[in-house]
Amino acid sequence: MTSSATSRTAVVTGASSGIGAATARRLAAAGYHVFCAARRRDRIDALAAEIGGTPVECDVTSEESVAHLASLVGDRLDVLVNNAGGAFGSAPVGAADADDWRRMYEVNVIGLMQVTRALLPALVASGAGAILNVGSTAGRIAYEGGAGYTAAKHGTQVVSETLRLELWDQPVRVMEIAPGMVKTDEFALVRFEGDRQKADAVYAGVAEPLTAEDIADAITWMVTRPPHVNVDELVIRPRAQAAQHKVHRTADPAETL
Numbered sequence: 001m002t003s004s005a006t007s008r009t010a011v012v013t014g015a016s017s018g019i020g021a022a023t024a025r026r027l028a029a030a031g032y033h034v035f036c037a038a039r040r041r042d043r044i045d046a047l048a049a050e051i052g053g054t055p056v057e058c059d060v061t062s063e064e065s066v067a068h069l070a071s072l073v074g075d076r077l078d079v080l081v082n083n084a085g086g087a088f089g090s091a092p093v094g095a096a097d098a099d100d101w102r103r104m105y106e107v108n109v110i111g112l113m114q115v116t117r118a119l120l121p122a123l124v125a126s127g128a129g130a131i132l133n134v135g136s137t138a139g140r141i142a143y144e145g146g147a148g149y150t151a152a153k154h155g156t157q158v159v160s161e162t163l164r165l166e167l168w169d170q171p172v173r174v175m176e177i178a179p180g181m182v183k184t185d186e187f188a189l190v191r192f193e194g195d196r197q198k199a200d201a202v203y204a205g206v207a208e209p210l211t212a213e214d215i216a217d218a219i220t221w222m223v224t225r226p227p228h229v230n231v232d233e234l235v236i237r238p239r240a241q242a243a244q245h246k247v248h249r250t251a252d253p254a255e256t257l
Contacts, residue, residue: 007033008032008033008078009032009033009073009076009077009078010032010034010079010081011035011073011079012024012027013038013060013081013084013111014084015037015047016038016047017185018185019134019179019212019219020038020081020083020084021036022211022212022215023083023216024036024047024051024053026213026217027079027081027220027223028053032079033054034051035073036048036055037058037069039057041055044057054072056072060114060115061106061114066115069115069118070119073122074122075121075122076122076125076126077123077126078123078128079130079132080130080132081223082131082132082133083134084112084115085107085108085111085112085134085136085152085153086103087104087148088100088103089148090146091145092147096148100148101151101152104151104152105151105152108153108156109152109156112133120172123172124171124172126171129171129172130175130222131174132219133175133177134176134177135156135157135160135176135233136149136153136156136178136179137178137237138150138153138244139157140157140178140235141244143244157176157178157233160176160233173227174230174232175223175234176232176233176234177218177222178233178236179215180210180236180241180244181209181237181238181240181241181247182210182211182215184212206240206241206250207250210238215236222234
């Protein structure tokens, strides 16, 4: 299915699961025709069929793949949600895996740049474009075992800030959302290479971590503000997480596993 010339359009990268899939659903409910971009074709086919969007198999780290996405989007785009990202590994710097670090930088920074660069002319052409980058509270504070991911998400933050300065005279808003603890089906599991015990331990004892739907709701609110309103950055955490290192957990963490 393709979008009509008069409908509002949005691109969501990393749309195959978690925050990306939830955001695609929210934006579709808000009246956008959504280009669901991700590497896993079967998942985005199902999602696009569900919401009446367009599935686009896309690897944001590949210039050719991103160029294909841009060709399908066309000359006009209202909203870009740069959600594709991820964390790989949790080793200290002294034992870091350079390949993991490269993967994190490629998807969280280079990929974000490539998609933004390719779609920026269409966003400007809309007359009121919005770029929403999905960062993290990890992009604001360091913690042991997280240097590769925090470095990459600091990159997401700085690219967002720089882009806002560079587009100051253009009809495009640049925003970043920085979620704290969000429990999704895959984020921690991917980070710990499929180790379910380690993944579950991240959320152990936390009665109400944020969900993908919570973040999607906030993203949709941000991009649907009037065109003159720019939400530069929104840091969003569950009530239980006062800071990156200070999380309220129940007396019996096993109850929430």
